[in-house]
Amino acid sequence: MTVKIRGATETGKYCHTGLHCSVYFGFSLAVALRTDWKLTMRVCRHRCLLGAFAMLLCASVALHLLVALFLLSAHHTTCELSQCLFTQPHDDLTSANRSHPAPSHVAAVTGRWKQEVRAGEVNITKLEALFSHALYNLHAPPSHDDDWLLKVRSKGSEGHNEEQWLSDSKEGYDPIQWNTSTETHPPWLRFHLGISRWQLYQHRDANVAVLLQQLAINRIVSAVQKTGGTQLKLVLTFPNYGQALFKPMKQERYEETNMNLFYFSDFERHNAEIAAFHLDRILGFRRVPPVVGRLIDVIKEIKDVTTDHKLARTFFTSPVGNTCFYGQCSYYCSTEHAVCGRPRTLEGSLAAMLPDLSLSPRRTWRNPWRRSYSRSKLALWETTPTYCNSVKKTPPYDQGTRLVDLIDMTILDFLQSNMDRHHYETFEIFGNNTFLIHLDNGRAFGRYSKDEPSILTPLVQCCRIRRSTLSRLRLLSLPEYRLSDVMRASLSHDPLATVAPMLAEPHLSALDRRLDTVLQAIQRCLLQYGDVIYDDIPNYPG
Ligand SMILES: Nc1ncnc2c1ncn2[C@@H]1O[C@H](COP(=O)(O)OP(=O)(O)OP(=O)(O)O)[C@@H](O)[C@H]1O
Numbered sequence: 001m002t003v004k005i006r007g008a009t010e011t012g013k014y015c016h017t018g019l020h021c022s023v024y025f026g027f028s029l030a031v032a033l034r035t036d037w038k039l040t041m042r043v044c045r046h047r048c049l050l051g052a053f054a055m056l057l058c059a060s061v062a063l064h065l066l067v068a069l070f071l072l073s074a075h076h077t078t079c080e081l082s083q084c085l086f087t088q089p090h091d092d093l094t095s096a097n098r099s100h101p102a103p104s105h106v107a108a109v110t111g112r113w114k115q116e117v118r119a120g121e122v123n124i125t126k127l128e129a130l131f132s133h134a135l136y137n138l139h140a141p142p143s144h145d146d147d148w149l150l151k152v153r154s155k156g157s158e159g160h161n162e163e164q165w166l167s168d169s170k171e172g173y174d175p176i177q178w179n180t181s182t183e184t185h186p187p188w189l190r191f192h193l194g195i196s197r198w199q200l201y202q203h204r205d206a207n208v209a210v211l212l213q214q215l216a217i218n219r220i221v222s223a224v225q226k227t228g229g230t231q232l233k234l235v236l237t238f239p240n241y242g243q244a245l246f247k248p249m250k251q252e253r254y255e256e257t258n259m260n261l262f263y264f265s266d267f268e269r270h271n272a273e274i275a276a277f278h279l280d281r282i283l284g285f286r287r288v289p290p291v292v293g294r295l296i297d298v299i300k301e302i303k304d305v306t307t308d309h310k311l312a313r314t315f316f317t318s319p320v321g322n323t324c325f326y327g328q329c330s331y332y333c334s335t336e337h338a339v340c341g342r343p344r345t346l347e348g349s350l351a352a353m354l355p356d357l358s359l360s361p362r363r364t365w366r367n368p369w370r371r372s373y374s375r376s377k378l379a380l381w382e383t384t385p386t387y388c389n390s391v392k393k394t395p396p397y398d399q400g401t402r403l404v405d406l407i408d409m410t411i412l413d414f415l416q417s418n419m420d421r422h423h424y425e426t427f428e429i430f431g432n433n434t435f436l437i438h439l440d441n442g443r444a445f446g447r448y449s450k451d452e453p454s455i456l457t458p459l460v461q462c463c464r465i466r467r468s469t470l471s472r473l474r475l476l477s478l479p480e481y482r483l484s485d486v487m488r489a490s491l492s493h494d495p496l497a498t499v500a501p502m503l504a505e506p507h508l509s510a511l512d513r514r515l516d517t518v519l520q521a522i523q524r525c526l527l528q529y530g531d532v533i534y535d536d537i538p539n540y541p542g
Pocket residue numbers: 226228229230231232245268289351352353354420425439440441442
């Protein structure tokens with residue numbers, strides 16, 4: 001009997017011979033018992049001695065084999081255990097599969113993401129160090145009255161008193177506790193009053209954290225659909241009259257956008273809205289309104305409190321018992337694209353609302369580098385390398401900071417891979433001399449495996465950048481402030497980070513890769529032209 005194990009073939013041969021000889025030995029013994037012992041010994045002397053020796057060898061090899069087999073099986077068990085530790089099950093959590101009840105789903109996703117967190121530990125001290133850096137502490141609060149978006153009327157100035165704040169005491173709303181003193185203002189009002197010509201909020205503004213916390217936990221007293229825009233979103237109202245723009249989760253955080261979707265038919269992502277707020281703040285812009293993640297009970301916090309009949313009519317129960325709704329909009333508002341709770345819990349982003357348009361009107365500007373929004377046509381800028389020359393001569397890009405502000409927005413968009421910046425807005429009251437509001441980042445962070453170089457075109461064609469922006473980008477490329485590390489740390493503060501990290505690790509690595517690309521593009525500009533840097537920080541050394 002030959003045991004077919006590699007390296008044991010020789011041993012097998014001996015076993016074979018041993019077996020053969022032992023049979024022969026037995027046979028000879030039988031003959032010897034019946035006939036002459038001497039004759040028997042003469043017949044089998046040599047063969048049987050060899051047989052006995054081979055049998056001994058066989059027994060020892062078999063013993064070794066047994067030990068080896070035992071060790072092998074023990075090793076195999078260890079391998080399986082280590083695989084369990086490093087390879088989580090790849091649950092298929094596509095939209096079609098999203099009807100599973102919450103606990104198992106959340107557990108599966110959490111497991112997967114916990115592992116990714118291990119891959120890149122959260123390092124809050126790096127973020128702290130970044131925000132303490134002089135480059136983040138350059139702006140002094142505006143000193144001119146004209147630089148604030150809103151003003152609190154002094155008590156007697158126009159014959160009004162605190163009663164002007166009082167509403168018709170609607171059910172569910174808090175009684176108004178605030179007066180003209182800033183100390184009494186709710187966080188959303190403080191946020192509005194803190195908007196200036198240069199930014200939406202100040203660096204290290206303590207009110208931002210309080211505002212985010214309120215958005216994340218405050219009771220929702222009303223939910224109506226937001227008109228305008230292409231995809232479903234709701235305006236939520238809180239008991240203190242604060243409001244938020246809610247965008248529901250439409251795809252899982254780790255999913256990459258389908259390669260065959262055009263940028264204009266891509267889904268909006270709630271986590272992109274959240275991540276954009278953090279990225280914009282890390283870049284030192286502070287031009288995205290504060291955004292936070294929240295789990296919403298779609299029945300208690302939307303259906304039961306909505307006064308929007310059109311929205312209410314679109315609620316239904318899915319075949320597996322989850323509560324879904326789809327609202328009314330021009331993209332993805334149908335039963336097939338409904339957003340569903342698990343069974344009624346839905347993840348989403350809540351952006352602090354800007355002051356009402358009646359109080360502070362905004363101006364909408366067409367982005368000169370807007371895409372064609374057609375499947376086949378290219379925009380003029382895509383075929384004209386000198387396109388920026390004409391933009392630079394056209395108001396408002398021919399004066400002030402508008403062009404470098406647009407380049408700032410371009411850099412934000414390239415880093416987060418947002419191709420959907422067709423328009424941007426400014427506060428009308430500030431005229432042309434103001435920052436650009438970075439609203440609507442829902443189509444960012446769709447792909448991490450691919451960068452979109454065309455987003456960087458304004459920078460490449462104009463070769464112009466603020467010195468403060470360039471300095472911060474260089475800082476973020478250093479290991480001690482690495483962009484991916486500070487983003488991971490910043491995002492870990494979001495309440496939804498306990499469910500799963502807000503951005504997948506590959507998205508964070510893509511940020512570092514794209515930052516390198518931006519710095520290389522600037523380097524090429526510096527080698528080619530003399531007038532690349534717009535020095536907005538002349539007093540800053542270096
Ligand atoms: N935080 C906010 N506060 C006030 N208004 C906002 C806020 N965010 C967005 N808006 C307004 O809501 C409108 C739609 O928002 P948004 O652009 O995010 O939606 P959208 O469906 O992605 O739109 P589009 O399809 O045109 O890109 C915009 O006109 C914008 O002015």
